[in-house]
Amino acid sequence: MTVEQFLTYLQHEKRYSPHTVQSYRTDLIQFRDFMSQTFEIELEAVEYVHVRNFMVWLMEEGITENSIGRKLSTLRSFYKYLVRGQVIRSSPMTLVKAPKVPKRLPVFVDDQKLDVLLDSDEFFDGSFSSVRDRLVIETLFGTGMRLAELLSLKESDVNFYESTVRVLGKRNKERVVPIGKLLEDQLRAYIELKTLQNFDNKTGGLFVTDKGADAYPTLIYRIVQRYLSFISTQDKKSPHVLRHSYATSLLNRGADLNAIKELLGHASLAATQVYTHNSVERLKSIYKQAHPKA
Structure with missing residues (x-):
């Protein structure tokens, strides 16, 4: 099951907006490139330790906690989809915890x-x-x-x-x-x-x-x-x-x-x-x- 199949599922079955689907695409391509260049593995072979390395790399790149959390949410959805399609037995995201995000109050104008x-x-x-x-x-x-x-x-x-x-x-x-x-x-x-x-x-x-x-x-x-x-x-x-x-x-x-x-x-x-x-x-x-x- 490819990334494109997953994105098609989001678009037609989950009815996500084009903007949301594009965000998922960007996150998954970035993750796939990191896995390929760093570990030379396909997405189906990813394990918990690989995801942790990805998180560390994102932090070193100065990516905010909010953005990291969103990327991890994308990966959770993707691997849940692969498990459901019996492509993999279990998700590598099970033990992954997103970094704590400092609470911010919504900005408004009086x-x-x-x-x-x-x-x-x-x-x-x-x-x-x-x-x-x-x-x-x-x-x-x-x-x-x-x-x-x-x-x-x-x-x-x-x-x-x-x-x-x-x-x-x-x-x-x-x-x-x-x-x-x-x-x-x-x-x-x-x-x-x-x-x-x-x-x-x-x-x-x-x-x-x-x-x-x-x-x-x-x-x-x-x-x-x-x-x-x-x-x-x-x-x-x-x-x-x-x-x-x-x-x-x-x-x-x-x-x-x-x-x-x-x-x-x-x-x-x-x-x-x-x-x-x-x-x-x-x-x-x-x-x-x-x-x-x-």
Whole structure:
């Protein structure tokens, strides 16, 4: 069973996204090359000690704990696949433990700062590109969707009657996210303005470039980084920061954790619980500022 067979399985049976499959491909090719050059063995002959050597090499190369953990996760999936296909008897990953990753709180932008940005006409001149840019920020912060989900949005995914947006998440799992009146009005205005541009866009993609082609990841990153730099000095300014901001704002205003999980499209509650740490830190800060005994 080859690496390509495994990747085909991920794509067609597990329904992983092209981006995820490419990440698996990169990890496996790197591992295969290391095994071939260092030990002159095929992937089916790998043992625990070989994987340990691979980990040591990654650490010496300065690869972060997070990246090493991801690569080991790729190898676990691959060897589990080989065991299931009876290519090997047991996985060399059984005794392998990933390096401990220091806990990091999700980076977010305070919603009051975002209000200053989005409620002001100072940063937006009314042109098509500025209307689109503002809507990108509003949509990411107003729905908490991922970058890939934003890029896959079609005009038909917006339901103005029910004030919702249909989002296609990881592994093609759909969810419906409610939108507020302000975001709904901005979506209407943007779609009308976009229609007036007479773009030759046949895909029906919601977000497009200034020339009408489908929006792409680098464009969205540039938009988010540009506008967040007006209101924030923090280093990290990405679409995912707005997803974190959405979740943190909901939690701080009393939203149920299970409801946030559904809105974000998380597979498990554990992924959502990380936001509770931000809220605890906020409570501590308020306590220190307000309580006479703090």
